[in-house]
Amino acid sequence: MKPANRTFIISGGVSGLGLATARNLRAAGAYVSLLDLNSTAGDEVVKELGERARFFETDVADTESIAAAVKGTLEWTKQTGAAIRGVVAGAGVGLPGLIIDKKNEPLSLSSLDLVLNINLRGTLDLIRQSLPYITTATPEGPDGERGVLIMISSSAAFDGQMGQVAYAASKGAVASLTLPLARDLSKYGIRVVTIAPSLFESNMTKMMGPKVRLGLERVMEFPKRAGQPEEFARLVRECVENQMLNGTVLRLDGAMRMPSKL
Template sequence: MDIQGKAALVTGGGSGLGEATARELARLGAKVAVLDVNLGNAQRVANDIRGMAVHCDVTSPDSVHAAIEAAAAAHGPARILMQIAGIGTAKRIIGKDGNAAPLEDFAKVIHVNLSGTYNVARLFAAACVKLEPLTDGERGVMVFTASVAAYDGQVGQQAYSASKAGVVGMTLPMARDLAQHGIRVCTIAPGLFATPLMKTLPEPVQQSLAASIPFPQRLGQPSEFAELACHIVVNGHLNGETIRIDGALRLSPR
């Protein structure tokens, strides 16, 4: 799909990988709606790229529906969805006090990362199937965000790894489900990236993490994630696949 002139939605677009993806889409000529629970961050990015900012809670059907409608009113119906919103946590199943980890903590991560991804996907797809197909029969493209933790999660990452493994697991069946409608679905599984959250760590910790990456021995740049996300859009034969972008990293247990 040619990105030029297409309407695009980016969840989690107010910072990190989402911000980089929103900026790259805009550079390539897309009309970008920046969706985020932090409207201030979304507005900052939207102002820079001449897009629009929309408050969106990916776990809320009403919030997502309203965001899709607002974006469509401004830019026309979206054909591109970049799902990058998510949260992370690390908690051992048995704490130092000998007590089990709260179930609520696990459920929250699953709710945002997995249920939230599905929620946005189903509502985007419902709107997308109503569009006229492009010349190649394609109506839309969805790109999800998983993590290398889906495959080799570390100690304490049970909730995060499970949520991201769920995203990986639904990619192929969703692609098969939506094939009849001309909607492609792919997922990116990033490794260690230089996001604002990562940059809050002490510099020696960042250097140690970078040194664990075989090559190149540096943290990934958000722009590299964004370039891959946009390549998936333009490469029409990519469908139903999860692509790792990690410098050949395999996470150690700790």
Template sequence: MDMKEVPAVVTGGASGLGEGAARVLAAAGCRVAILDLQQERGEAVAREIGGIFVKCDVTSAESAEAAFAAAREAHGPCGISVSCAGVAPAGRIVGKEGPMPLEDFARVIQINLVGTFNVLRLAAADMAERAANGDGERGVIVNAASIAAYEGQIGQSAYAASKGGVVSLTLPAARELARQGVRVNTIAPGLFMTPMMASFSDEVQQSLAATLPFPQRLGKPNEFGMLVEQIVRNPLLNGETIRLDCALRMAPR
């Protein structure tokens, strides 16, 4: 897809991997709308990249519909959608205080999986209204999963289940939306320098980086954004989940 002037929506774009994707897409010529709950940070990033910010709760149909309407009014129907909004809490199925509260598990599924689908359905509806290019392509959807979808560690049952759902969603969504000329792909990142990672001490960061085969360092958000751009540009990438993890395979703990 030619990315110049294409309206792009990035959820979770105020920080971390979403911010990395928003910056790369803006640099490639896209008109970027950042959807996030972090208003102050999101507005600052939007100003820096020449985009717009819309406050959005991806777990709410009404909030997401209103956010897409605002982005559409500003830039036109969404042509590129990147879903990075998510949470990564740790919690054992049975901990010192008993079984995990069911609402804790449900909250992670609601944000990471249901939120991703909420955005996907709205982006696909927008894309179906766009004019097709020479390949018949109208839009590209990129979702964020995690390598925890494949090797979830102890304490990651909710997170791994939510990201496994995103991986499983990818192929059927790509098959269904092919008729509309919409491609769907997913990125499964490994260890990246996100705000959560930055909250850890240098010692912890270095110990985590030492587990990576090569390169032996944490990923940078713009490198996630680079893969988003490559997925958008390559018309044959469809229905795929791509690991971006320095060849890491996580141990049980």
């Protein structure tokens, strides 16, 4: 499916991997609906990307907030004539914590809920609320394709480190639901692909201390550096355009396999 003159909803769309994805798809002629909590950054990104971008202040942990953003996106598509054809569920958080700390206190339930509600529940909620407008889109091409869903997992889903119980659980769940979603949606001509990046330049990695960052870079094989958001965005573009990518999780990690601790 070509991105041109189609609308893509991108959560976490005004920074990091989401912003790079928005720029890439916009350059290919797509319309991008950007969902994020950062309204200041959202306004700046819309100024940069122009009339083919819209920003909706959205908390993906709040189902009503998602509903308002999807509704706003739908109203926008009626003006542009560019139907919703895809979702990139990029909103996510990492909140490290051992399941039991040095004081023998268990990880707080509020900490678990925060990570799971944004990374897992928010991903599924955005997808389920967007789908009715993709399943009813006009099928295109010889295969009758209607759209594509792209989710973001993590290398932590496969080899999460100490202190990543909540994060790894959320990202592992996203990876696990890829194939069932693809099977559920196959009759509609909608594909599902998940990307599992390792260490990439993003707002989340900016919070890492230099020692942690260096330790992660050491266990990368090649290249020995953090990935660039543009490299992630190129893979998203390939997932949009390559119809044989479906029901699979793609690791984007420089052959990195994380040890249990640094």
